[in-house]
Amino acid sequence: MILKAENITKSFSNGQRILTVLRGIDFELPEGEIVTIMGPSGSGKSTLLNILGTLDKPTAGDLKINDLDISRLRDRELADLRNRTIGFVFQFHHLLPEFSALENILIPSLIPRKNSNLADRALELLDYVGLTEWKDHYPSELSGGEKLRVAVLRSLINRPQIVLADEPTGNLDMANASNLIQLFIGINRDFKQSLVITTHNPEVADIGHRQFEIVAGKLIQRNS
Amino acid sequence: MKFSLLIAKRFMLGGRGSGASRFTGWIAIIGLAVGCFALIVSVAVLNGFEARVTDKVVGFEGDLRLTARDPAIDLIEIAAALQGTGLVQSYMPFMERKALVINDFDDSRMVTVKAVDFSKITSFYKLGVDSISNNNSVLMGLLVSQRMNAIPGDRVKLISPIDMPLGFGLPRMLRLPIAATFRAEVLDYDDRMLFISLPAGRQLFVRKTAIDGIDLRFGDQQFPEEARTRIEAVVPTGVEVRSWAELHSGLFSAMRMEKVGAIMVLSLIILVASFNLTSTLALVTYQKVREIGILRTMGVTRPGIRRILLIQGLIIGGLGAACGLIISSALVLLQQKTGIIPLPTEIYIIDSLPMILYLQDIIIIPLIAFSLIILGSLIAGNRATLIQPKEAVQMEK
Numbered sequence: 001m002i003l004k005a006e007n008i009t010k011s012f013s014n015g016q017r018i019l020t021v022l023r024g025i026d027f028e029l030p031e032g033e034i035v036t037i038m039g040p041s042g043s044g045k046s047t048l049l050n051i052l053g054t055l056d057k058p059t060a061g062d063l064k065i066n067d068l069d070i071s072r073l074r075d076r077e078l079a080d081l082r083n084r085t086i087g088f089v090f091q092f093h094h095l096l097p098e099f100s101a102l103e104n105i106l107i108p109s110l111i112p113r114k115n116s117n118l119a120d121r122a123l124e125l126l127d128y129v130g131l132t133e134w135k136d137h138y139p140s141e142l143s144g145g146e147k148l149r150v151a152v153l154r155s156l157i158n159r160p161q162i163v164l165a166d167e168p169t170g171n172l173d174m175a176n177a178s179n180l181i182q183l184f185i186g187i188n189r190d191f192k193q194s195l196v197i198t199t200h201n202p203e204v205a206d207i208g209h210r211q212f213e214i215v216a217g218k219l220i221q222r223n224s
Numbered sequence: 225m226k227f228s229l230l231i232a233k234r235f236m237l238g239g240r241g242s243g244a245s246r247f248t249g250w251i252a253i254i255g256l257a258v259g260c261f262a263l264i265v266s267v268a269v270l271n272g273f274e275a276r277v278t279d280k281v282v283g284f285e286g287d288l289r290l291t292a293r294d295p296a297i298d299l300i301e302i303a304a305a306l307q308g309t310g311l312v313q314s315y316m317p318f319m320e321r322k323a324l325v326i327n328d329f330d331d332s333r334m335v336t337v338k339a340v341d342f343s344k345i346t347s348f349y350k351l352g353v354d355s356i357s358n359n360n361s362v363l364m365g366l367l368v369s370q371r372m373n374a375i376p377g378d379r380v381k382l383i384s385p386i387d388m389p390l391g392f393g394l395p396r397m398l399r400l401p402i403a404a405t406f407r408a409e410v411l412d413y414d415d416r417m418l419f420i421s422l423p424a425g426r427q428l429f430v431r432k433t434a435i436d437g438i439d440l441r442f443g444d445q446q447f448p449e450e451a452r453t454r455i456e457a458v459v460p461t462g463v464e465v466r467s468w469a470e471l472h473s474g475l476f477s478a479m480r481m482e483k484v485g486a487i488m489v490l491s492l493i494i495l496v497a498s499f500n501l502t503s504t505l506a507l508v509t510y511q512k513v514r515e516i517g518i519l520r521t522m523g524v525t526r527p528g529i530r531r532i533l534l535i536q537g538l539i540i541g542g543l544g545a546a547c548g549l550i551i552s553s554a555l556v557l558l559q560q561k562t563g564i565i566p567l568p569t570e571i572y573i574i575d576s577l578p579m580i581l582y583l584q585d586i587i588i589i590p591l592i593a594f595s596l597i598i599l600g601s602l603i604a605g606n607r608a609t610l611i612q613p614k615e616a617v618q619m620e621k
Contacts, residue, residue, distance in 0.1 A: 046618070055521060055614040076525050083523025090617050094518040098234035108522045110227045154522075166617075 002161045002194055003029040003052060008061035010047050021047050023217035024061070029162060032192040034184065036199060036208030038222070043214040045198035046166050052196060053086050053164045054078050066161070083111050087155025089165040093147035095139040095154070101146075102126065102135040105153045118157055125153040128190075129183060145176030152183055156193070163187075165197040169204055181207055228528060231519070232535035235512055245511055248504040253544035255497030260548025260593050263490040267585050268556045270483045272578025277479070280410030281468050283350030286316065286439030287448055288455065289471060291464045295434035302459055303438045311455055313443040316340055316348045317435045319425040325364075325418060326381040327372045335368055337382060337418045339425020348441060351406035351419075361403035363419035369405045371415075376402045382420070387430045398428050409573045411475070487592070494545075494593050498600035501541050505533050505604030509611070516608055517616020530605035537601025538594075545593040549586075556581050 010022040021044035029035060039045045050056035051063065054070055063070040065085060073081065087108075095104045102122055109118040126132045129149045139147055148168065155163050165184070169177035185207055187193045197204060205211050211222040290299055303315035319339040326332045342359045345351070356363060362380060364372075374380055382398045389396055400420065408414050420428070422435075442451050448467065456465050469476050509516065516529055524532075556579045559565055563576030 050614045053521070055617075076527075079520070079523045079525040079528075081523075082521060088518075088521045088617075090518075092514075092617075092619075094514055094617060096234070096515050096518070107519075110230065111519075111523045111528075115227075 001028050001030055002066060003027070003196075004062075004064045005052060006062045008048070008051060008058045008063065010044070010051065010056070011059045020059075021217055022051075022058070022214075025217075025219045027052070027212075027219060029194055029196060031161070031194055032188065033209045034188050034195045034197065034207055035210050035212065036197045036205040037212045037214060037219070038200060038202070038205045039198070039214035040200060044217060045214055048214065048219075049164050049166050049196065049198050052162075053088060054082055080112070083108060084158060085161050087158070087160040087163040089148070089152050089155050089163065089168050091167040091170040093139065093144075093151040095147055095151055097139050100136045100138055101131065101142065101150045104139070104150055105157050108154060108158050122153070122157060125156060128186075129153060143176075144172060145179055148172065148176070148180060149183060152180070152187070156187065156191070161194060163193055163195045165195060167199055168197065169199065169201050177201065177203070227524075228531040228535055232532045232539065235508065235515070235532065236536060236539065245504055245507040248500065248507055249540055252497060252501040252504045252540055253547070255500050256494060256541050256544025256593065256597070257548035257551070259490070259493035259497045260545045260589065261552040262493055262548075263487065263589050263592070264549060264552035264581065264585070265555060265579070266486050266490055267483065267589065268552070268579040268581050269577060270479070270486055271580040271582060271585070274476075274479045274483070275580050276574060276578050277410060277475070278468070280350070280408060281472055281475075284408050284410060284413060285468055285471065286348070287442045287468065288312075288440040288452060289437050289466050289468075290440065290459065291437040291466070292434075292462055293464075294462050297460065297462055299435060299438045299463070302463060303440065306440070306455060306458070309458075311451060311458070312440045314344065314348055314441045316344065316439040316441075317422065317437075318439060319422065319429050319432055319436050321384055321387070321429050321432070323382050323384045323418075323428065325368065325372060326383065327374050328378065328380075329373065331372055333368065333372060335365075335416050335418050337384070337420055337425070337428065339420050339422050339429070342419075342421040345419060348439070351408065353404045353406050356403045358401065358403050359421045360400060360424060361420075362400045364402050364405050365414040365417045366405045366407045367415040368418065369402065374402055376404050378402050382418070382428055384428050384430075387428060387432075389430050396428055396430050398424060400424065411472075487589075491592050491596070494596050497544065498541065498596040501537055501597060502600040502604045504540065505537055505601060506607055508536065509533065509604060509608040513611055513616050514619050516611050517613040517619070520611070520613035521617060526609040529608050529611070530602065533605035533608050534598065534601045537597055537604065541597030541601070542594070545590060545597065548593075549590060553581065553586070555579075 005025060005027040008022055008025040009020065011018050011020040025048065037045050037048065047056065051058050065081065105122040105125060106118060109115055126135050131146060131149060134142060134146060142150065169180055172180060181204055184195055188195055199205055212219050213222050290303065292299055300317050306312045307315060321337060322334060323337040324332050325335050342356055346353050346355055353363065369375065379399055379401050382400065383395050385395050387395050442448060452465060452467060459465060559577060559579045565577040567574055567577055569575050
């Protein structure tokens, strides 16, 4: 099991009242599986994904990645874990506008002090999504769909065990959303990539080997 | 570091299409350049004036002074021995005392009379006098002569009020011609100093049983402190060795304080400019919140984010400081070579603004500038580390 979350609870306080968004969620992610999580806006999908991605801490509960208790890790160790083990894809591409497509893909590989030259892998990934000729183009010169595909490739460059995608199609038209869904299916099939995708798009949810829905702060499996 | 440098360079002044931070960035660069320029030029001018004063004081007194409380110690013999070993280039025995100078119209003035060896006075002291033909004469400060309405060739009377031959009655009086006037242009020497020959001094200062001291001058090749140490090692007990800096410690410590004060006050310009740099970097951070957030999700640590801002600050601030340092150093060099900034000679004695930069200034001033730049950058960097990636990545374009 790559990722195991037990009894995850997350509450927010505004000083007067406490709002509990996640209520005792148990979640496991095995290798090579796509898990989709549905739910309306404000249901806590992004909060759960942030906790699974170590960007946020649960109010209660345990999170283990590769049997490593996340709550025991310091900031530097968490950053290193994120860099090596987790890839993120967001609703907005968040590509760095000062870097070309190829450079954007390579950024995560440049962060560790002892970094390896993954330029060839980045070019292979670009070729995989048919964007080789756009490698030297800046984000402002790419379409919305192309930007998001580059963002997906960026999340894959360090060969992470987990890719977390937070409503990745939320900002795309139907055609581009469909392309992105095919890309996720492809990288899972070809690279045995584990994915956790939050969405409110049923088409995206359907690609999950296991499909969940957050209802009243609880994670409920939709398929068996 | 390589990664931080890469990001810092690309994010420079907010990256693409960031007009506001570019504008404030340029203001910060100009501010730092002005601050460093002002600091360097001010220190160079203070150094220049200090060097002029030092040169004048040394020229008027010598590099070191030997004195002895015990009149039985023969200072002239000691000085001659030092000269013989090559430790000193030349020496000048002297007697010094307050005396009254009186002109033909009975105008009187209290002055300091220094009796020295007239045969080498013009070579030993820098008085602006070529030679003195009459050893039994007076060399008078220019302002004293003007106040006494006395010109070279006139005779003046000298009286040392405490030197009475019999211990009571009238003091000894000498009537000597003025051989020349000198212009030391330092402190109030021109207004209170008179030179006479040693034999005349012995006649005038009847109560003195020995010379007061000996001024020593080193060769140009010797380091004063090194020479002093060697001299102190060989002179007998009871002989005091003092440098010109010790003889005028008040003046030179005042000049040092003035320099320290100027550095502190003018450093405030750099401090303000570095705060401007902080604002610029804070603006860059604000413009790059999303990018900083995404970098954090990709594994950049908080210190890594701080490092990116620090590098940006060092590049922006370093550019400003370097501009200020280069332009001011060039100005100092130009002034030294050509004297393009003139001074009214009737007020300042010298015809151009003196400017000198020492190696220590060229080290200390950039150190001050870069310390303040690092401080300003770290403040902005620390703010940037507070960005929460989970919030930053939710921000829309």
